Amino acid sequence: MLFYLYLFTFGLFFLFLFLFVKQLQLLIEHVIQSRSTERASMAANNLSVAPVATQFNGGVSNRFLDKLLSFMVNSPLYRNYAAKLSASPAIATLETMLGTDSNEQEANPNQKKKVLACPICYDTLIWNGDPVFSVDSTPRSILKCSICKKSYSGNETHLDLTVASGTKKYGEYKPASSELFRLPIVSFLYERGWRQGFSIWGGYPGPQKEYEMMKDYLDPVIGGNIIDASCGSGMFSRLFQKSGLFSLVVALDYSESMLKQCYDFIKQEENISNENLILVRADIARLPFASSSIDAVHAGAALHCWPSLSAGVAEINRILRPGGVFVATTYIVDGPYSFIPFLSVIRETLGQVTGSRIFLSESELKDLCKTYGLVDITCVRNRQFVMISARKPA
Numbered sequence: 072m073l074f075y076l077y078l079f080t081f082g083l084f085f086l087f088l089f090l091f092v093k094q095l096q097l098l099i100e101h102v103i104q105s106r107s108t109e110r111a112s113m114a115a116n117n118l119s120v121a122p123v124a125t126q127f128n129g130g131v132s133n134r135f136l137d138k139l140l141s142f143m144v145n146s147p148l149y150r151n152y153a154a155k156l157s158a159s160p161a162i163a164t165l166e167t168m169l170g171t172d173s174n175e176q177e178a179n180p181n182q183k184k185k186v187l188a189c190p191i192c193y194d195t196l197i198w199n200g201d202p203v204f205s206v207d208s209t210p211r212s213i214l215k216c217s218i219c220k221k222s223y224s225g226n227e228t229h230l231d232l233t234v235a236s237g238t239k240k241y242g243e244y245k246p247a248s249s250e251l252f253r254l255p256i257v258s259f260l261y262e263r264g265w266r267q268g269f270s271i272w273g274g275y276p277g278p279q280k281e282y283e284m285m286k287d288y289l290d291p292v293i294g295g296n297i298i299d300a301s302c303g304s305g306m307f308s309r310l311f312q313k314s315g316l317f318s319l320v321v322a323l324d325y326s327e328s329m330l331k332q333c334y335d336f337i338k339q340e341e342n343i344s345n346e347n348l349i350l351v352r353a354d355i356a357r358l359p360f361a362s363s364s365i366d367a368v369h370a371g372a373a374l375h376c377w378p379s380l381s382a383g384v385a386e387i388n389r390i391l392r393p394g395g396v397f398v399a400t401t402y403i404v405d406g407p408y409s410f411i412p413f414l415s416v417i418r419e420t421l422g423q424v425t426g427s428r429i430f431l432s433e434s435e436l437k438d439l440c441k442t443y444g445l446v447d448i449t450c451v452r453n454r455q456f457v458m459i460s461a462r463k464p465a
């Protein structure tokens with residue numbers, strides 16, 4: 072009974088959280104909009120700009136929001152966190168250990184050119200010029216599929232390789248567990264406190280430790296390319312790139328605002344090269360990469376957010392080359408639902424409403440990877456946190 076209540080409360084919490092952040096975002100957008108309109112008219116009239124609180128009805132709440140946001144960005148918690156990420160001892164250790172240099176590890180350039188594929192038919196995409204793999208140049212490229220004849224391009228931050236890219240009227244919506252992360256406010260807050268919360272209530276060791284934990288699994292594919300699937304604001308993409316251990320790092324996410332945030336962090340961070348790092352918008356269930364072309368896929372804290380976990384794992388298996396590595400972390404809330412039929416119905420309903428697969432068990436996760444042909448499956452647990460690794464047979 073207690074567990075049933077727990078499940079129900081979690082579902083409601085997730086829905087209310089989604090509605091709450093959506094409202095918060097609308098409010099902030101409204102504040103920003105009224106601020107810039109006011110600034111523009113002040114500037115036109117050659118007047119000085121008054122503080123935001125005096126420009127908008129309900130100034131108290133706006134002043135509060137302004138203060139809240141700047142407090143979060145300037146908080147010691149966030150600053151420490153950002154500093155820790157920049158000065159990664161894990162990366163230093165790895166670099167010393169392996170004595171690697173990204174130039175030495177540059178994979179066959181011809182092979183690299185064939186990595187990006189049409190998400191509709193999986194045929195290799197043709198670039199409008201010489202292929203360039205860099206944060207700034209790649210989004211400005213136009214890639215075309217010779218079979219579908221569809222062209223793919225990007226904006227200033229990322230290349231859009233979703234199936235629906237370029238549609239003018241059609242808009243696609245995913246379940247709440249995916250849509251939540253498309254809200255700019257969530258993307259903004261993600262690395263500014265949201266992610267740290269995972270350590271408190273989920274047993275996540277934190278990015279540095281998670282990075283150290285996964286390095287053993289990634290050892291066999293050092294020098295190859297890596298996809299940081301569902302990269303969010305790119306904390307691991309940046310770590311992979313700064314390590315210099317991979318010939319190409321693809322920061323991939325479905326959320327445009329997460330990719331924008333990822334781009335901003337890359338631009339703000341020192342000691343990070345823009346080369347051999349690209350930002351791609353794609354759906355995990357339809358990955359824009361040629362089959363057997365990828366050496367490693369990492370998916371941090373993401374499996375439980377994917378609308379179809381099986382479609383995601385199937386795609387990862389398709390794009391991995393023989394011997395390629397999959398390493399991921401996710402939440403696991405095991406419980407009596409797996410053997411009490413009534414509770415399993417609740418679990419299914421919550422999954423359908425939120426789209427989240429948080430109530431997955433460790434054995435289900437292993438079963439899924441095994442069914443898709445992955446081998447050497449290992450799980451490391453700490454409360455609800457699990458790191459799973461698997462390999463495509465050579």
Ligand SMILES: C[S@@+](CC[C@H](N)C(=O)[O-])C[C@H]1O[C@@H](n2cnc3c(N)ncnc32)[C@H](O)[C@@H]1O
Pocket residue numbers: 245248249252253266300301302303304305307323324325326329353354355356370371372373376377378
């Ligand atoms: C909790 S965040 C994880 C971010 C980061 N990898 C980390 O370790 O903190 C989950 C991410 O999954 C992404 N996501 C959700 N649905 C997706 C989909 N269908 N395809 C690709 N990414 C998706 C979200 O946009 C979000 O950025």
